[in-house]
Amino acid sequence: xxxxxxxxxxxxxxxxxxxxxxxxxxxxxxxxxxxxxxxxxxxxxxxxxxxxxxxxxxxxxxxxxxxxxxxxxxxxxxxxxxxxxxxxxxxxxxxxxxxxxxxxxxxxxxxxxxxxxxxxxxxxxxxxxxxxxxxxxxxxxxxxxxxxxxxxxxxxxxxxxxxxxxxxxxxxxxxxxxxxxxxxxxxxxxxxxxxxxxxxxxxxxxxxxxxxxxxxxxxxxxxxxxxxxxxxxxxxxxxxxxxxxxxxxxxxxxxxxxxxxxxxxxxxxxxxxxxxxxxxxxxxxxxxxxxxxxxxxxxxxxxxxxxxxxxxxxxxxxxxxxxxxxxxxxxxxxxxxxxxxxxxxxxxxxxxxxxxxxxxxxxxxxxxxxxxxxxxxxxxxxxxxxxxxxxxxxxxxxxxxxxxxxxxxxxxxxxxxxxxxxxxxxxxxxxxxxxxxxxxxxxxxxxxxxxxxxxxxxxxxxxxxxxxxxxxxxxxxxxxxxxxxxxxxxxxxxxxxxxxxxxxxxxxxxxxxxxxxxxxxxxxxxxxxxxxxxxxxxxxxxxxxxxxxxxxxxxxxxxxxxxxxxxxxxxxxxxxxxxxxxxxxxxxxxxxxxxxxxxxxxxxxxxxxxxxxxxxxxxxxxxxxxxxxxxxxxxxxxxxxxxxxxxxxxxxxxxxxxxxxx
Amino acid sequence: xxxxxxxxxxxxxxxxxxxxxxxxxxxxxxxxxxxxxxxxxxxxxxxxxxxxxxxxxxxxxxxxxxxxxxxxxxxxxxxxxxxxxxxxxxxxxxxxxxxxxxxxxxxxxxxxxxxxxxxxxxxxxxxxxxxxxxxxxxxxxxxxxxxxxxxxxxxxxxxxxxxxxxxxxxxxxxxxxxxxxxxxxxxxxxxxxxxxxxxxxxxxxxxx
Numbered sequence: 120x121x122x123x124x125x126x127x128x129x130x131x132x133x134x135x136x137x138x139x140x141x142x143x144x145x146x147x148x149x150x151x152x153x154x155x156x157x158x159x160x161x162x163x164x165x166x167x168x169x170x171x172x173x174x175x176x177x178x179x180x181x182x183x184x185x186x187x188x189x190x191x192x193x194x195x196x197x198x199x200x201x202x203x204x205x206x207x208x209x210x211x212x213x214x215x216x217x218x219x220x221x222x223x224x225x226x227x228x229x230x231x232x233x234x235x236x237x238x239x240x241x242x243x244x245x246x247x248x249x250x251x252x253x254x255x256x257x258x259x260x261x262x263x264x265x266x267x268x269x270x271x272x273x274x275x276x277x278x279x280x281x282x283x284x285x286x287x288x289x290x291x292x293x294x295x296x297x298x299x300x301x302x303x304x305x306x307x308x309x310x311x312x313x314x315x316x317x318x319x320x321x322x323x324x325x326x327x328x329x330x331x332x333x334x335x336x337x338x339x340x341x342x343x344x345x346x347x348x349x350x351x352x353x354x355x356x357x358x359x360x361x362x363x364x365x366x367x368x369x370x371x372x373x374x375x376x377x378x379x380x381x382x383x384x385x386x387x388x389x390x391x392x393x394x395x396x397x398x399x400x401x402x403x404x405x406x407x408x409x410x411x412x413x414x415x416x417x418x419x420x421x422x423x424x425x426x427x428x429x430x431x432x433x434x435x436x437x438x439x440x441x442x443x444x445x446x447x448x449x450x451x452x453x454x455x456x457x458x459x460x461x462x463x464x465x466x467x468x469x470x471x472x473x474x475x476x477x478x479x480x481x482x483x484x485x486x487x488x489x490x491x492x493x494x495x496x497x498x499x500x501x502x503x504x505x506x507x508x509x510x511x512x513x514x515x516x517x518x519x520x521x522x523x524x525x526x527x528x529x530x531x532x533x534x535x536x537x538x539x540x541x542x543x544x545x546x547x548x549x550x551x552x553x554x555x556x557x558x559x560x561x562x563x564x565x566x567x568x569x570x571x572x573x574x575x576x577x578x579x580x581x582x583x584x585x586x587x588x589x590x591x592x593x594x595x596x597x598x599x600x601x602x603x604x605x606x607x608x609x610x611x612x613x614x615x616x617x618x619x620x621x622x623x624x625x626x627x628x629x630x631x632x633x634x635x636x637x638x639x640x641x642x643x644x645x646x647x648x649x650x651x652x653x654x655x656x657x658x659x660x661x662x663x664x665x666x667x668x669x670x671x672x673x674x675x676x677x678x679x680x681x682x683x684x685x686x687x688x689x690x691x692x693x694x695x696x697x698x699x700x701x702x703x704x705x706x707x708x709x710x711x712x713x714x715x716x717x718x719x720x721x722x723x724x725x726x727x728x729x730x731x732x733x734x735x736x737x738x739x740x741x742x743x744x745x746x747x748x749x750x751x752x753x754x755x756x757x758x759x760x761x762x763x764x765x766x767x768x769x770x771x772x773x774x775x776x777x778x779x780x781x
Numbered sequence: 782x783x784x785x786x787x788x789x790x791x792x793x794x795x796x797x798x799x800x801x802x803x804x805x806x807x808x809x810x811x812x813x814x815x816x817x818x819x820x821x822x823x824x825x826x827x828x829x830x831x832x833x834x835x836x837x838x839x840x841x842x843x844x845x846x847x848x849x850x851x852x853x854x855x856x857x858x859x860x861x862x863x864x865x866x867x868x869x870x871x872x873x874x875x876x877x878x879x880x881x882x883x884x885x886x887x888x889x890x891x892x893x894x895x896x897x898x899x900x901x902x903x904x905x906x907x908x909x910x911x912x913x914x915x916x917x918x919x920x921x922x923x924x925x926x927x928x929x930x931x932x933x934x935x936x937x938x939x940x941x942x943x944x945x946x947x948x949x950x951x952x953x954x955x956x957x958x959x960x961x962x963x964x965x966x967x968x969x970x971x972x973x974x975x976x977x978x979x980x981x982x983x984x985x986x987x988x989x
Contacts, residue, residue, distance in 0.1 A: 654863055
């Protein structure tokens with residue numbers, strides 16, 4: 120509201136002079152002060168006049184008054200208009216003030232929103248940082264676990280290698296031991312061969328000695344026989360001598376009784392006595408010889424026995440020495456074995472070696488299983504590592520997005536701050552304008568035009584500012600929406616991408632597994648493997664081969680039959696031709712004929728059976744079963760008794776009977 | 782017997798079993814001809830599957846294959862047949878030289894509920910034709926069978942199948958370390974037949 124305080128009353132001339140300068144054409148506002156400017160002195164002289172001048176002046180004054188009144192009216196109307204404009208302007212200023220307050224509120228709200236957004240951003244940043252840190256931690260943990268697993272795997276590999284090395288060492292030792300055992304075996308076998316050869320030699324020697332001794336024994340026997348004969352002769356002589364002696368004694372006794380002159384008999388008696396003594400001595404010598412001979416024979420036998428024992432003892436001694444040598448060698452080897460076994464941990468005797476091998480093999484298997492498990496875990500870790508890396512990449516992407524968002528928001532904040540500064544500047548301007556407008560209305564005439572221009576300018580600027588603000592707000596909203604949409608899309612795309620990558624990897628793994636399974640199954644299928652729990656393999660009896668085989672058997676049987684028939688005919692012809700030649704021949708031939716007949720009968724039976732089998736196998740099943748007899752037999756033997764051999768046997772018997780009886 | 786309407790190309794279980802058993806008959810004849818198990822002059826040319834197919838005139842082989850097809854058809858209708866294998870063996874040593882493996886997958890729903898399926902007959906014929914062409918062209922990579930050979934047929938069935946009178950249980954007559962070649966397959970929507978030939982490794986052939 121422009122207040123204009125009327126200037127202090129001055130002289131008319133001064134007032135007119137003061138009012139004489141026309142208002143500026145540009146209608147700018149002139150600020151009235153309480154201390155008006157000094158009136159120039161020349162203007163007061165214009166109003167000094169006489170009575171006529173007073174009348175003139177009065178008329179002029181009245182005119183001026185009327186004009187002033189008119190002007191006053193004009194000014195009042197203008198004032199009213201200005202007041203209206205002022206009220207309008209005040210209302211507009213109120214509006215602007217309200218708008219300004221609203222914008223201030225909006226600014227505050229925007230600031231608060233900005234603060235909230237900043238806080239959210241900070242929170243998100245913190246969350247993303249925390250997530251990133253957690254992922255980094257998990258990544259580090261996974262790396263540590265991976266390293267541990269790698270170490271474990273290396274350890275397992277090294278232990279497996281060491282176990283393999285030990286196993287190879289043990290295998291080498293075992294091979295060495297087996298070689299040594301084989302060498303020993305060979306050595307022992309050589310020794311055995313040597314001993315065998317030596318024993319053969321000794322046996323041959325013994326045989327030679329035996330032969331010698333046999334010869335000697337034969338000679339001794341011959342000698343003994345000769346001696347026996349001699350002995351017998353001597354005994355005969357002795358007996359004769361005894362007989363003669365008894366006769367002579369009889370004669371002597373008879374002679375002593377007769378007292379015959381003994382002079383001629385005494386030399387005879389003496390001679391006879393001498394001969395008797397000689398014969399007795401010879402007999403004693405013969406007995407001695409015989410006893411000596413017997414002793415010799417006994418001694419010889421003893422000698423032989425002793426010689427045999429001696430040789431045996433020598434052989435055994437030699438064997439003993441060799442055995443001792445071998446025993447020493449075996450003891451050395453056994454000690455070496457024992458030392459080796461001592462080197463092998465957990466082995467106390469040779470029986471523990473296979474157990475140890477089994478345990479080592481189990482250990483190797485366990486280590487390979489552990490290796491497999493470690494590999495599986497490693498793969499899992501790799502998968503989790505990939506997932507963690509993907510998560511890390513996602514987090515990095517999200518962090519980058521958040522950073523971009525933060526930058527965007529910062530830029531928005533800057534823009535908003537710029538807007539705010541602009542709005543505050545305008546607000547200050549408005550305030551200054553308002554303050555200026557609050558000053559007194561003494562300079563209404565010039566001020567009102569200036570006010571009008573100012574107000575219009577303000578209005579224009581306000582409108583422009585509003586427009587700009589609206590545009591900025593719209594653009595801000597659009598950009599916000601765009602950013603939000605883009606962020607959401609990016610997030611969704613990232614999530615989808617991660618899901619798809621995971622799905623692709625899982626599908627690839629499944630595909631590999633399925634391909635391996637397919638290849639395994641195809642190989643099994645092509646190979647012809649089957650599960651005996653669900654499947655059984657059946658084969659149709661191949662009548663072609665059967666027929667061929669049967670034909671061959673039939674042909675063979677027929678040839679045999681023909682041969683036997685020919686033989687039979689030949690035998691019968693021979694029999695007819697030579698009917699009287701010996702009972703033995705007849706019996707022999709009859710036996711042979713019987714045998715041949717039996718063979719013929721068996722061959723014919725076999726032929727019948729083969730023919731029935733062929734007829735059975737080549738007939739159509741339907742035609743076969745449609746026959747009443749056969750269907751009856753099928754019911755009886757197969758369905759009731761559940762026995763195919765009984766059915767076939769019955770069929771063969773019936774067909775045989777039919778053919779033979781017919 | 783194939784119960785199918787030309788307009789709708791409906792395939793029933795019986796029809797599918799007949800198609801598969803018929804296919805096996807012609808495939809067996811083709812294999813016996815191409816592998817020289819029986820002399821060429823014992824075969825006669827007929828038209829089937831849009832191709833000139835060779836059928837044996839040997840009565841024994843004919844009756845054998847016809848009996849076989851009848852039994853296979855029965856097992857296919859019961860859904861009990863898993864695989865049919867034609868084995869070629871050396872006559873002198875009995876060693877298995879080739880295995881023509883026909884694996885069969887049956888739609889159990891059709892067997893249990895008796896529903897039917899739809900498929901174009903031309904499509905089935907086209908698929909069978911492709912297999913027959915592959916069998917004929919197999920002589921380019923299969924080793925020559927210089928010695929006299931015999932053949933046999935094995936059927937892999939379910940465990941609960943009653944063994945018919947003219948069939949006996951047998952071993953699988955496998956080849957050690959075989960070479961395998963997978964051929965095409967055909968599908969009637971009720972039975973799916975995969976073909977695979979496994980033969981004795983060429984290195985082993987050369988060593989021998």
